[in-house]
Amino acid sequence: MNSRYAAWGVGLAALIALPFVYREPYHLHILVLILIWSFAYTAWSIMGRFGLVSLGHGGFMGVGAYVTALLWNHLDVSPWIGIPISMVAAGVLALVVAYPCFRFRITGHYFVLVTLALSGIVLQVITATRDYTGGSLGYTPDRARSGSGLLALQFDDKTTWYLIALFVWVVGLLIWRWVDRSMSRYAMEAISEDEDAAAAAGVNVTAEKLKITLISALMTALAGALYCQYQMFISPDTVSGIAVSLQMVFAVIVGGLYVSLGPTVGAVITIMLAEVLRIGFGTKAVGWDNLVYGVLLVIFIIFLPKGILGSVLDRLKTQPKKT
Amino acid sequence: MLAVEGLVKRFGGFTAVNNVSFRVEQGEILGLIGPNGSGKSTIFNMLSGTLVPTAGSILFDGAEIAGVAPHRIINRGIGRTFQIPRPFHRLSIFENVALAGYYGQGRHSRAKADEAAERALRMVGLPTDRHASVDGLGAAGLKKLELAKALATGPKLLLADESLGGLDEHEMDQAADMLRKIRDELGITIIWVEHIMGVLMRVVDRVMVLDHGEKISEGLPSAVAGDPRVIEVYLGTDADSSQIAAAEARRKAGV
Numbered sequence: 387m388n389s390r391y392a393a394w395g396v397g398l399a400a401l402i403a404l405p406f407v408y409r410e411p412y413h414l415h416i417l418v419l420i421l422i423w424s425f426a427y428t429a430w431s432i433m434g435r436f437g438l439v440s441l442g443h444g445g446f447m448g449v450g451a452y453v454t455a456l457l458w459n460h461l462d463v464s465p466w467i468g469i470p471i472s473m474v475a476a477g478v479l480a481l482v483v484a485y486p487c488f489r490f491r492i493t494g495h496y497f498v499l500v501t502l503a504l505s506g507i508v509l510q511v512i513t514a515t516r517d518y519t520g521g522s523l524g525y526t527p528d529r530a531r532s533g534s535g536l537l538a539l540q541f542d543d544k545t546t547w548y549l550i551a552l553f554v555w556v557v558g559l560l561i562w563r564w565v566d567r568s569m570s571r572y573a574m575e576a577i578s579e580d581e582d583a584a585a586a587a588g589v590n591v592t593a594e595k596l597k598i599t600l601i602s603a604l605m606t607a608l609a610g611a612l613y614c615q616y617q618m619f620i621s622p623d624t625v626s627g628i629a630v631s632l633q634m635v636f637a638v639i640v641g642g643l644y645v646s647l648g649p650t651v652g653a654v655i656t657i658m659l660a661e662v663l664r665i666g667f668g669t670k671a672v673g674w675d676n677l678v679y680g681v682l683l684v685i686f687i688i689f690l691p692k693g694i695l696g697s698v699l700d701r702l703k704t705q706p707k708k709t
Numbered sequence: 710m711l712a713v714e715g716l717v718k719r720f721g722g723f724t725a726v727n728n729v730s731f732r733v734e735q736g737e738i739l740g741l742i743g744p745n746g747s748g749k750s751t752i753f754n755m756l757s758g759t760l761v762p763t764a765g766s767i768l769f770d771g772a773e774i775a776g777v778a779p780h781r782i783i784n785r786g787i788g789r790t791f792q793i794p795r796p797f798h799r800l801s802i803f804e805n806v807a808l809a810g811y812y813g814q815g816r817h818s819r820a821k822a823d824e825a826a827e828r829a830l831r832m833v834g835l836p837t838d839r840h841a842s843v844d845g846l847g848a849a850g851l852k853k854l855e856l857a858k859a860l861a862t863g864p865k866l867l868l869a870d871e872s873l874g875g876l877d878e879h880e881m882d883q884a885a886d887m888l889r890k891i892r893d894e895l896g897i898t899i900i901w902v903e904h905i906m907g908v909l910m911r912v913v914d915r916v917m918v919l920d921h922g923e924k925i926s927e928g929l930p931s932a933v934a935g936d937p938r939v940i941e942v943y944l945g946t947d948a949d950s951s952q953i954a955a956a957e958a959r960r961k962a963g964v
Contacts, residue, residue, distance in 0.1 A: 569812070569816070569822070572804055572808040572811070575797060575799040575800055576800065576808055579797050579799060582759060582779075583791065583796075583797070584797075585779040585780050585783075586759075586779060586783065586789055586791070586795075586858075587812055587813055587858055587862065588780050588811075588814070589808070589812045590812075591780070
């Protein structure tokens, strides 16, 4: 156990030190993207691992990004306040959608369909209110007027963003671990198998599911807001809608649904894939990554349901027993 | 301790439980028997909150619990087992029981949950090892786990649903003794639903017989076993005369 903590410590120290010794902007940019998306995927997996498959997380991410940017541009609300507001908004949205689902036992495929609709609705709202949101053309938060980027949470420096993203990513892993070790995990595993039996053990099924959904939605909104602040450009395609939701499902399943670093591995793979396609094929390859995601998703669900990292760790665990 | 008055449950046009009233006194074991479809499980599901009664009242320790959510009823002190064991396969045996110990006792603390789990597992005779898998358990082991889960919630009243189905005779006797031990040592009041009359009659203090959703007999096991309506329900009307004749013959022969 101690060697495990040591490994985490060394790894983390190396990640913190990285931007001070290696400053190649493109690679740092890719790393920031990986960290932000890893956080978003981790958020998804917090509920996804218990069979609560949501295709609505694109919606939460969109709310996080757009609410923060709109508050800044229209009402001069600093992202330091805007981000919490956007998270609350996503949380309220999550409760409004999830409470009836859980209360009336909408589970499995039906739950997936309801959340799919949520993604679609958020996307429609963004495109329909194009006078404010820029519609499908995208939206840019105004540059900080005062010159100080801190208040506006805008930094030109990649190192700063890298450290922010790293911090948030670590917090995401800690939340994952906290859930993993809590009684809530027992309750959620029980609920995912048999809701009546869980209730007979004294579990308030609706409340437990809402709690986990709320945590997941808040984190996802934060990921959306950070993405917006970092990229300084958002569009429905990149932070909202069904494609983003599907990308989350894909990344987490490929990386590993039941291990803490699984979503991170998923983020590395999806972002590398997108970048390779973009650099290798340019505009000819627009949308190809989605095609590859789709095919890989089917293959993974059939042959490697625990994902890459989950399967590797399983093999490492079982090997010493055999010898 | 438990007072049920005029309990009714209808599913559409079908009346599963019709105007059933009964009381359970502190510390007794009440047997609830009846043929398949007589409404035993429906009554259980209403007592444990899984089903909401169409009419009637259920007073537990003086408070109305009809229609209260299952997890709240558990926390008020009514534990239940299921007819068919429903373990959580993704959790170990210990975790299954610790879960019930945590959420069934008002989520006090993990230490208290673990303690309750250990006590319950020891009571029913299952290993208290933290990682033992549920998948290694046989029919008897799963029934024990079901019982341990219910016990870990710290019940004052235990609803044991047909806990002997699928066991051999030796295991049945063991399980029956277990229920009696739970009452004697932990002071838990028990309502025990069962098909198998023989073992049940040996352990319970009182029996209630249901047929087609109605209470047809109630009383001491010996009295109920001799009730013609009960014999009719269990042996059928056509078999009646010959069965009763055979019984008479045996009695005359001095058995």
